[in-house]
Amino acid sequence: MKWKIKRHDVVLAVLAAGLVGLAARHGMMLRQCALGQNDEDARIAQQVVRAARGRRILLPIPARPGDIYARSRRSSVLLAGSRQRPSCFVDPKLISNDELGKISTELAETLGLDPGWVFRELTLKKDRRFVWIARGISPGQAQAVGALKCRAVGIQYEWRREYPNGPLAGTVLGYCRRDGQPGCGLELKAHPLLAPTDGRRVILGDAWRRPIWSDPESSQKPRDGQTVCLTLDVVIQGYLQQAVAQAVEEYGAKWGTGVVVNPWTGAILAMSSSPEFDPNAYSTTNPEDMLNRAIACPYEPGSVFKPIIAAAAVQRGLMNYETKIDCENGVYHALRGGRISDHGHHYGLISLADVIVHSSNIGMAKVGEKMGNRKLHEAVSRWGFGEKSGILLPGESGGIVRDLEKWDGYSLRRVPFGQEIAVSSVQLAMAFSAFANGGLLMQPRIIEQVTDARGRVIETYKPAIVRRVLSENVARQSLKVLGDVVRRGTGKKFMMDRWESWGKTGTAQIPGPQGYIDGAYVASFIGGAPMEHPAVVCLISIYFPDRSKGYYGGTVAAPRVKEVLEKTLTYLHIPPERPQETFAAMSR
Numbered sequence: 001m002k003w004k005i006k007r008h009d010v011v012l013a014v015l016a017a018g019l020v021g022l023a024a025r026h027g028m029m030l031r032q033c034a035l036g037q038n039d040e041d042a043r044i045a046q047q048v049v050r051a052a053r054g055r056r057i058l059l060p061i062p063a064r065p066g067d068i069y070a071r072s073r074r075s076s077v078l079l080a081g082s083r084q085r086p087s088c089f090v091d092p093k094l095i096s097n098d099e100l101g102k103i104s105t106e107l108a109e110t111l112g113l114d115p116g117w118v119f120r121e122l123t124l125k126k127d128r129r130f131v132w133i134a135r136g137i138s139p140g141q142a143q144a145v146g147a148l149k150c151r152a153v154g155i156q157y158e159w160r161r162e163y164p165n166g167p168l169a170g171t172v173l174g175y176c177r178r179d180g181q182p183g184c185g186l187e188l189k190a191h192p193l194l195a196p197t198d199g200r201r202v203i204l205g206d207a208w209r210r211p212i213w214s215d216p217e218s219s220q221k222p223r224d225g226q227t228v229c230l231t232l233d234v235v236i237q238g239y240l241q242q243a244v245a246q247a248v249e250e251y252g253a254k255w256g257t258g259v260v261v262n263p264w265t266g267a268i269l270a271m272s273s274s275p276e277f278d279p280n281a282y283s284t285t286n287p288e289d290m291l292n293r294a295i296a297c298p299y300e301p302g303s304v305f306k307p308i309i310a311a312a313a314v315q316r317g318l319m320n321y322e323t324k325i326d327c328e329n330g331v332y333h334a335l336r337g338g339r340i341s342d343h344g345h346h347y348g349l350i351s352l353a354d355v356i357v358h359s360s361n362i363g364m365a366k367v368g369e370k371m372g373n374r375k376l377h378e379a380v381s382r383w384g385f386g387e388k389s390g391i392l393l394p395g396e397s398g399g400i401v402r403d404l405e406k407w408d409g410y411s412l413r414r415v416p417f418g419q420e421i422a423v424s425s426v427q428l429a430m431a432f433s434a435f436a437n438g439g440l441l442m443q444p445r446i447i448e449q450v451t452d453a454r455g456r457v458i459e460t461y462k463p464a465i466v467r468r469v470l471s472e473n474v475a476r477q478s479l480k481v482l483g484d485v486v487r488r489g490t491g492k493k494f495m496m497d498r499w500e501s502w503g504k505t506g507t508a509q510i511p512g513p514q515g516y517i518d519g520a521y522v523a524s525f526i527g528g529a530p531m532e533h534p535a536v537v538c539l540i541s542i543y544f545p546d547r548s549k550g551y552y553g554g555t556v557a558a559p560r561v562k563e564v565l566e567k568t569l570t571y572l573h574i575p576p577e578r579p580q581e582t583f584a585a586m587s588r
Contacts, residue, residue: 056215057203062158063196064453066225068173068186070232071448073571077234080173080187080279082159086142087135092126094152103150107133110144135178136160159196161187163279169237171292172271172393172446175279183282184290186446189394190228193450197223224453231267231448236260239567240270243560244540248274251523251556252546257294257425260538260564263433263528265463266442268391269536269568271295271426295391298399298422299522299543302508303359303490303553305418308431309367310356311478312379315470318370321353321477325363332362336409340365353481357489359505365413373412377404380415383431383469384441385423391444392461399423418508429539432526435479435502436534439470483531494527494558496566498576502534503527503561505553510544519547523556529565535574538564 068080088111095103104122108115111134118133125131134141135158142155161176174185180195182188199222202215244258260270273293277285291297313319327347332340342360355363368376380386386401400422402411414420426444434441443464450459470478482502485491490505503526510520526539540557550556 056218059201059203060156061199061201061220061222062156063198063222064159064224065161065176065180065196066194066453067227068190068194068230069227070169070230070234070237072234076229078164079169079230079232079234080161080163080176083162084157085136085160086139086155087158088133088137088142088145089154089156090122090131090133091129091152091154092122092131093129095122103152106148106150107145107153110148111137111141161279165234166280167276167278168234168241169232169271170277170279171273171290171294172232173279174290174394175282177282184394185292186228186230186393187279189392190447193228194225196225199223226453226458227451227455229448229451231262231269231445232271233269235571236564236568237270237272239564239571240538240540241272241274241276243564244272244542245274245276247540247542247556247560251542251549251551253542254544255293255297256540256542257297258538258540258564259294259425259429260536260568261429261433261444263436263442263534263537266430266433266445267448267463268426268444268446271446292393292395293543294425295389295393295396296424297543298397298424298427299541300419300421300508300511301423301428302418302506302522302524303361304428304504304506304508304524304526305421305423306359306364306416307356307435307478307482307504308383309364309371309376309379309416310352310481311435311470311474312376312383313367313371314352314477315474316371316375316379318375319352319367321351321481323352324349325352325355325360325366327355327360327362327366330362332365334365334369334409334413337365337413338410340413353484356481356504357484359490361417364416368412368414368416371416373404373407376412376415377401377407380421382467383434384427384466385421385431389424389426389430389444391426392447396426397424399427418506425539425541428524428526428541429537432504432528432539433537434469435475435482436528436537437475438472439468439475441466441469479531479534482527486527490554491525491527491558493554494525494562496529496562498566498578499529499569499574500531500577501527501529501562501565502531503558505558506541507551507553520544521547521551523551523553525553525557525561527558527561527565529569530574530577532577535572536565536568538568540564 065082069076070079104119105115108118174187175183176187182191199220202218240258240260244256248256256274258272261268271294275289277289326349330342330346340362342362347360380401385399388396388398411420430444443466445461447461449457451457479502485504486494486501491503494503506524508522509516522541522543523545524541528534528537538561540560542556545551545556
């Protein structure tokens with residue numbers, strides 16, 4: 001049998017033999033050096049080692065960043081993913097001075113760049129072996145670069161972040177820059193999970209850096225990033241995001257926030273800040289619009305805070321919901337506590353329940369007097385205010401609760417109706433969830449689980465109880481009072497068609513450097529449904545609405561919360577508590 005020997009086989013054989021001989025001499029020299037036989041051989045051996053290293057070509061193998069998924073009722077939905085895009089690089093050491101101008105011009109024309117910039121970039125980085133010229137180019141441009149047939153110019157494929165749902169949950173997600181580094185939001189917080197570990201392929205090359213063969217022992221496989229699965233539901237997120245944006249636009253507000261939570265598990269089903277932003281367009285976005293204001297921007301809560309303090313007083317046994325309180329016919333001059341009014345309402349002796357239903361500032365000031373500053377401060381802290389909630393998102397504020405030593409007679413009467421403190425939207429949502437779930441303060445969860453690149457579950461984030469803040473009995477009583485707020489109090493515009501609902505309005509003044517700003521308010525409403533076994537709790541707060549268009553929480557926010565929850569309960573297939581015709585009869 002005859003063997004056909006091709007010319008390139010002979011060449012490869014000669015090269016292989018040469019390298020084997022070189023390696024043998026390299027090993028021999030090192031042994032001689034170890035024995036101290038010849039200084040000259042030691043010097044030559046070092047030169048051989050350097051030469052061998054100079055022939056090694058390291059080719060990075062980009063690993064794939066992990067994805068971020070939300071959920072819907074039937075499936076998972078991709079919120080942040082990655083796609084490979086070609087990028088152009090240059091090895092300036094392979095370009096002679098005579099070629100530099102020509103190559104710079106050709107590259108600039110091919111990629112639509114300034115020839116002068118390309119020339120300066122290659123000149124200034126002449127001693128480097130790898131310089132990016134253009135990243136994220138089109139496939140056509142990559143093909144044109146290859147057609148230049150310049151050994152100093154190459155194409156490498158990189159993973160580029162994409163957000164297929166645009167601004168949906170944008171302020172929660174944050175963004176990644178083109179270099180793969182996180183900018184803000186969940187991308188930043190979860191980066192240790194999402195970040196891949198690039199691999200490398202090692203190739204032995206000739207003097208012109210042309211590859212000869214691979215060195216698998218020195219190569220490393222890439223390791224893809226992990227997948228993060230969120231508690232967010234894309235459908236509910238859409239409901240909330242639309243409602244908050246519409247309220248901000250309709251009332252000419254500066255911004256708005258919203259949260260929807262499962263009160264039993266602490267799972268955040270939706271979280272919105274308006275204005276929102278599209279992570280795909282982060283480079284042209286106002287940095288303020290990237291803020292997740294639901295966790296980062298605390299504000300005085302106003303009257304939505306009243307049920308929390310009232311419930312704390314009942315829990316301590318200082319009073320019950322039938323305890324009568326003198327509301328002073330609408331104006332109260334408190335000893336070392338200033339003037340407090342009910343803004344045109346003239347309530348006399350009413351129950352604690354009616355103090356909440358009709359949102360009496362004076363009634364709540366007297367609840368504060370009954371508790372005293374120490375017990376009041378303990379209650380505020382116990383409900384999680386003044387400290388971060390622990391949600392796995394960056395930039396969270398713990399709000400503002402001054403030290404007890406700084407509280408005075410004004411604090412005693414004003415903290416109970418939501419002044420002199422500042423809270424975040426997520427803190428309020430978790431506090432009201434305690435009314436719904438029987439008295440437990442839950443930790444908010446934004447991440448459901450983490451899986452590896454093959455889909456195997458690595459970690460599951462289970463519901464976590466922070467502490468019990470109410471007994472089941474007091475939580476049940478409090479929920480009934482909040483139902484009365486909707487039926488016959490300030491929250492009538494939240495009355496739902498087919499479910500019994502509960503909630504609380506809030507119209508808080510906005511403080512400035514010289515006291516409260518005239519005409520500046522935060523309009524809030526927080527509520528939930530159904531009454532018997534609440535499935536969801538929703539808060540919407542609208543910051544600094546145009547006073548001429550409306551600024552009360554019951555007008556600005558309550559109808560939007562109703563809209564979100566009616567859609568959400570229908571979507572979740574929560575059975576209605578009353579038929580449509582029953583509600584129609586009630587409305588007549």
